Amino acid sequence: MKNNSAMTKIPKGYTTITPWIISRNTARLIDFMKKTFDGEEIARLYNEDGSVGHAEIRIGDAVVMMFDAKKEWPDTPAFLRLYVEDGDAAFRRALQEGATTMTEMTDMFFG
Template identity: 65%
Template sequence: MISKNTEQLLTFVKEVFQAEEIDRFTNEDGSIGHAEVRIGNSVIMMFDAKPEWPDTPCFLRFYVEDGDKVFEQALKAGATPVTELTELFFGDRVGRVKDPFGNIW
């Protein structure tokens, strides 16, 4: 993930998904050159965009233990609903939120 503010993105994923930060490299200018978090079995890498780079939001999908809880935590952390929680015909319960940085989860 490329973010204009990876520090705040890290805070968001820790708060919403109980992400575990497993690595971080800070550049000489204080920007984050590389960070990794673990959410369940997934590892997500992220870093700060250069000021002249365009916004590059992304779309991520992964399983969580309690989708209702995570959805509510995301809204409390500033996300907006994209798709309300719903049951799919094959049994999955899904929902989508847009975080304050433009990414869809």
């Protein structure tokens, strides 16, 4: 049997797993998530050089953490599956905010 003491250390409002995005422009990513998915910014901390060292945004009942990549780091892809009331509207807002379509939206058996 595993020790469940780690479960009691999860901060209120957070879940067992929290996505963490390494971004080239975290400030822009936060704005995008706020406008596209009605995200609520929780925190934004800056490094001495002005880059974002840590940020958090709540979308629905989930928190997404993020920070700016160092210039010498390779790009790091990130994928998030979001459940929203109106996928078509969210997709349109994402495009209006500068998102690039990789695939068209489709209806799938799982949602």
